[in-house]
Amino acid sequence: MVPSILIVEDDLTFSTMLKTWLGKKGFEVETASTQAKARKQIGTRDFDLILSDLRLPDQDGLSLLSWLREQGNQVPFIIMTSYAEIQSAVRAMKEGATDYISKPVQPDELLKKIKEAIHQEKTPAESGKEKNAAQTTHGFLEGESEEARKLYNYVGLVAPTQMSVLINGASGTGKEYVAHRIHQLSKRSEKPFIAIDCGSIPKDLAASEFFGHVKGSFTGALNDKAGAFEEANGGTLFLDEIGNLSYEVQVQLLRALQERRIRRIGSTKEIEVDVRLISATNENLKEAIAKGNFREDLYHRINEFTLQMPSLKERPEDILLF
Structure with missing residues (x-):
């Protein structure tokens, strides 16, 4: 099944570019330019991931995240933010965002974060192997919980x-x-x-x-x-x-x-x-x-x-x- 992504971004040029690029990478992509439009689309279908800008014309991406979590919707959520807004990214993580990415977005980094967020529910053995490998690189066991x-x-x-x-x-x-x-x-x-x-x-x-x-x-x-x-x-x-x-x-x-x-x-x-x-x-x-x-x-x-x-x-x- 093709993974589906909703991009919430008011910069239409950037949004179209992301949609085209992610489409070529094997994702089904829809876009919304405001939080209100995003809510409507989320109400009509399920998405495997939401990629939202922090700054939106009606409300910010944090409001969309809060609304989703209040609905009991735990869909993976990645927020896009400038480095200057890092404290907002911190808040987003504490409110349940899966990850964040700084603008200007690096395509390879974004693709990696999207794949990680969508495929978080791996088998324990597979997940354990990957985490142990990562932990070995700095010589300390961090845990798998x-x-x-x-x-x-x-x-x-x-x-x-x-x-x-x-x-x-x-x-x-x-x-x-x-x-x-x-x-x-x-x-x-x-x-x-x-x-x-x-x-x-x-x-x-x-x-x-x-x-x-x-x-x-x-x-x-x-x-x-x-x-x-x-x-x-x-x-x-x-x-x-x-x-x-x-x-x-x-x-x-x-x-x-x-x-x-x-x-x-x-x-x-x-x-x-x-x-x-x-x-x-x-x-x-x-x-x-x-x-x-x-x-x-x-x-x-x-x-x-x-x-x-x-x-x-x-x-x-x-x-x-x-």
Whole structure:
């Protein structure tokens, strides 16, 4: 049976080009220029996949996606968006989109994503072989469960951006691995990945660990020392258990993130730094904010994108695999 695709796109030239090209690739293709027309066509027949632009004349593609999911229609849905609208693509993934593709669209990449979306329901053995092969390439087992698939879809989505990421999850769920994977898939992958366990740093040494110090600035400062921000410059700084930081260090951290400058303890010289921050916690930071233990402005700064680590009981299919 020939797979059917509905293209929802108001640029008629682009829409016609896609329809012709996908038709030659063996798909049955229909088009709609507005969300209203798309709803009518979806009401009259079933499609194997919907490819929708984010920007439409009546409502955006997210509204069409929400409407479909409210109807209980789980048809694979790929959203087309510009790189500047990456946060909307993030929202689309969280609302149930199968995938997204950036404009200008690369035909080979689009064809690959369409085939993957349509043929998601493979036999477990076939799916397992492919996933294991993919996982072997970076030496870590990610799992085959639906929860794992969603998590690493989000990782792949946010990695190329500059967003700060907050990873929530219990101890032992692999938060540092996920942070490292985001770094590997980002444009900063050739630069350092520096990990700091905020729970193991004595409170009086936290500022020195982050920002460094100059010789003689405090008792025990026997030499100049570069902090984690300097070491991670150009790359990624991962702060594990960020909820353990003292209020004073939170203030200093917020300033460094806002101004992209740090000053070693005991120095008057400011150093420009360019780091992407990934944080992790097993605490409820919103509760910590309510209690006055964590700064709300820092929370918003570190939490442009949230990843929730599933526990093993939420992904029982992965237990034997692990």
